[in-house]
Amino acid sequence: MASHPSFPRIAILISGKGSNMHALTDAVRNGKLNAEITFVGSDKAEASGLHTAQGKGLDTALFSNWSTAEHRANTEKELLRKLKTTQTEWLILAGFMRILSPAFVKNMTGRIVNIHPSLLPSFPGAHAIEDAFNYGVKYTGVTVHLVDEQVDHGPILAQSVIPIEDGETLASLTAKIHQEEHCLYAATLKHLFSNKGGN
Ligand code: GRF
Numbered sequence: 001m002a003s004h005p006s007f008p009r010i011a012i013l014i015s016g017k018g019s020n021m022h023a024l025t026d027a028v029r030n031g032k033l034n035a036e037i038t039f040v041g042s043d044k045a046e047a048s049g050l051h052t053a054q055g056k057g058l059d060t061a062l063f064s065n066w067s068t069a070e071h072r073a074n075t076e077k078e079l080l081r082k083l084k085t086t087q088t089e090w091l092i093l094a095g096f097m098r099i100l101s102p103a104f105v106k107n108m109t110g111r112i113v114n115i116h117p118s119l120l121p122s123f124p125g126a127h128a129i130e131d132a133f134n135y136g137v138k139y140t141g142v143t144v145h146l147v148d149e150q151v152d153h154g155p156i157l158a159q160s161v162i163p164i165e166d167g168e169t170l171a172s173l174t175a176k177i178h179q180e181e182h183c184l185y186a187a188t189l190k191h192l193f194s195n196k197g198g199n
Contacts (some may be wrong), residue, residue, distance in 0.1 A: 003036065003045055004034065004036055006055055008034070008089055009035070009040050009086070009194070010016075010035045010091075010092055010189075011040070011041060011088045011091055011092065012040045012053075012094050012120065013040075013063075013084070013091065013096035014049040014050070014094050014095050014178055015042060015043055015096050015097040016044070016097070016136055017095070018040070018052050018094065019131070020182060020185055021049050021052070021094045022049070022185060024048075024092065024094065024189070025037060025056055025058070026179045027084070028114055030056045033186045033190050033193075034190070035097075035189065037058055038049060038086035038087070038151050039058065039059040039086055039151070040059070040063050041062070041063055043063055043075075043097070045096050049095075049162015050062075061082055061113060063075050063078060072101060073101070076100065076104045077100060079104075083108075091111060091113070092112075092114065092185075093113065093114040093147065094127075096114075096117075097126065098106070100112070101166070104191045105147055105148060110146055112146065113147065113157070113189065114145055114152070115144050115181055115184070115185050116128060116142070116143045116145065117129050117140075117142055117178075118132050118141065118142075118150075118152070119139070119159055119194060120143040122137070123140070124151060124152035125152065128152075129174050130170060133168075133170050133173055135165070137164065139162065140161075140163065140173070140177070141159055141162045141180070142159065143156055143158070143159050144157045144158045144159075144184060144189075145157055158184055158187070158188040160180045160184050162180060
């Protein structure tokens with residue numbers, strides 16, 4: 001990918017499939033999002049998204065040890081070092097299933113972004129789509145927000161509403177939500193970076 005010195009430099013963190021990372025990478029490649037992806041990081045060596053990222057020629061990094069508070073602190077130091085050496089300004093969470101410590105978040109206030117598959121503050125947590133579906137709400141959706149010290153919390157940048165139709169299944173709802181995520185994340189980052197003078 002050609003280098004653009006004026007573009008915002010972003011790293012993407014994933015834990016699994018990485019379909020949002022894939023969509024963001026495509027948006028960058030297609031010129032829909034002016035950004036430079038410095039690396040894709042994961043807490044899991046087996047995350048299939050890591051292979052997708054490598055296949056796209058992106059630098060990848062593993063930050064795997066989160067088992068105790070001490071390990072987490074060391075891993076977060078490694079992550080900070082990597083952000084610094086790659087001159088990365090923005091940390092984009094895309095299905096990253098670890099909780100960053102308040103100290104880490106404070107260090108990067110306003111520069112960590114997350115996507116969540118519900119209309120926050122409703123249904124935070126790891127099973128948001130299923131929780132909304134089982135609750136029986138008529139509308140759910142997608143939220144993109146800045147990350148603060150609490151989980152799935154922080155200033156909301158954008159939301160999309162998705163109706164839960166009669167006859168909807170968890171599988172059909174999940175597919176609709178992922179499809180929407182893939183559009184909303186790139187559009188929201190474009191807007192965010194343009195407000196900071198980047199796009
Ligand atoms: C997405 O639904 C995202 O909102 C949530 O985790 C899921 C990650 O999916 N935080 P993918 O790995 O991007 O396919």
